[in-house]
Amino acid sequence: MSAQSFADRTLLELGRRLIADHYHFVTPTPLTHERVYQRLATPLAKDMRDVFGWSMPFEHSLFPADELADLERAGIVERDGALWRSAVRWSSLEGMLFAHSAYPTSQTDAIFFGPDSYRFAQLIVAHLQRCFEPVRRVVDIGCGAGVGALIAARSRQEAEVLAVDINPGALRLSAVNTELAGLNNVAVYHSDVLGSVDGQFDLIIANPPYMNDSQQRAYRHGGGALGEGLSLRIVRESLPRLGLGASLVLYTGVAMVAGHDPFLECVLPLVSGDAFGWTYRELDPDVFGEELLKPGYEWVERIAVVALTVTRRH
Template sequence: MPGEPIGDALRRASRRIERVDARLLLQHVAQCSHADLIAHAERELTVEQTSRFDELVSRREAGEPLAYLLGSAFFHELEFAVTPAVLIPRPDTEVLVEQAVRVAGAWPQPRIVDMGTGSGIIATVVARLCPGALVSAVDVSPEALAVARANAAKHGASVRFLTGDWYAPLGVERFELIVSNPPYVAEGDPHLDRDGLPFEPRIALTDGLAGGSGMACIERLINGAAAHLVPGGWLLIEHGYDQSVKVRERLVGTGFADVASWRDGAGIERVSGGYLP
């Protein structure tokens, strides 16, 4: 038994959620392009497709992020798989990749490690842009690492993945560059209740410390970096919109030189770092 025409389904869903979201969900369910939706609005969905589409529309209406419903998101012009086990990639992180590639260019074969890799977007893109680099990635979540491995394989990136808590699985290894987008949102921050964040993994957003400032994971990264950097090695950390001064102070206090911050596309100081003399 046929379902409804895709044009009717799109109009019906657009009364409940944003039209663009409805269109993308419909394309996903019907396995068709935007052009197909326009040219063949009379094409009928199957009953199963109609049911699946209605389910996804209801979940989007309830606030679930579009990326989780589609199963993918774009970063640095590449499509990455995402699941509720990992954060959804955001354009803010592109400045971290840009600075990592810049720093890595100082060595012919830099050893680079991405701490708390999540979906693996940083490690994957850096490995692609720095073909001479030896890239590793660490995460405490096996579920996140499964997503990261799949993303690296999809894009042909050579990345070694390690399971563990921050520096623990690295042993005595040292690197020319450590990069990280760690949890940096303060527990209790009202932003955690908005914009789809309740659906994202809390462990990747906050350090879980009640009353904390969101700096605990950043401080662990800074304090442990000296044991895993070669002389002249760099540490680059993504952080919150209001944390750049604190991060720079911690870096300087720990002995890093040339400490600076770099702005994202919105003009916010989003990444800070320096090198260890």
């Protein structure tokens, strides 16, 4: 067995063990996570939620020696001085368990999961509940841990669902999370937006990064003036790939400036006319307020989470 196969199999077996042990963890914002840490004089894991949810360091005695050795060999845990720490985190969502990057997500190729993931999942579920058109082919752009792809695949088990990302680590975790969920209608592909996948889709979903990140970490940095660049690119490249009656469901964030929504102002020319019907609404008017203290946000008054749905009529 190759090192990668061993790592993936070990991660999958760990996920199955956590499910059998009724593990459950809801991932908060990084700021909330930090505040929980601040309550503790010395964070030290007592159980699996502390290890794989709160990303606390732990003593070797928390695991049998042979299991700890396998977890280390698989790259799931690593030494942290005299202690150990998990390199992955497990989060619960819609009855499924997702592996993603541990806290803090400081690596440039970290795989994000957080409150946005829960809202994104709710948006997809709501759209599919209202959708009466056949959904045969779906793509989740920038799939990350695979939240969108798995939610769609479970709801439409007759559909072919593609999970695409430029991050090999995200594709690996999406594949593991798919197998853990017992779904057989998801395929993962390396693709820059839709560049490596052909044809039209009945549903295109995306939860892209939307921050202006000075470190340009892939899971946070959206590009453009205020983080809107990738979201706009997804809209431009997705609209020609929608079949008749098909929809783009985009969950993203917008840096509002002087009462104006710069993202919507750029989207309007793309969806105007008779070819498309569209809806746009704020899901949360104020998120990540701490970002306003950072360079590049001097003129931003708030960051809102928005949902754009575009459906091809003609």
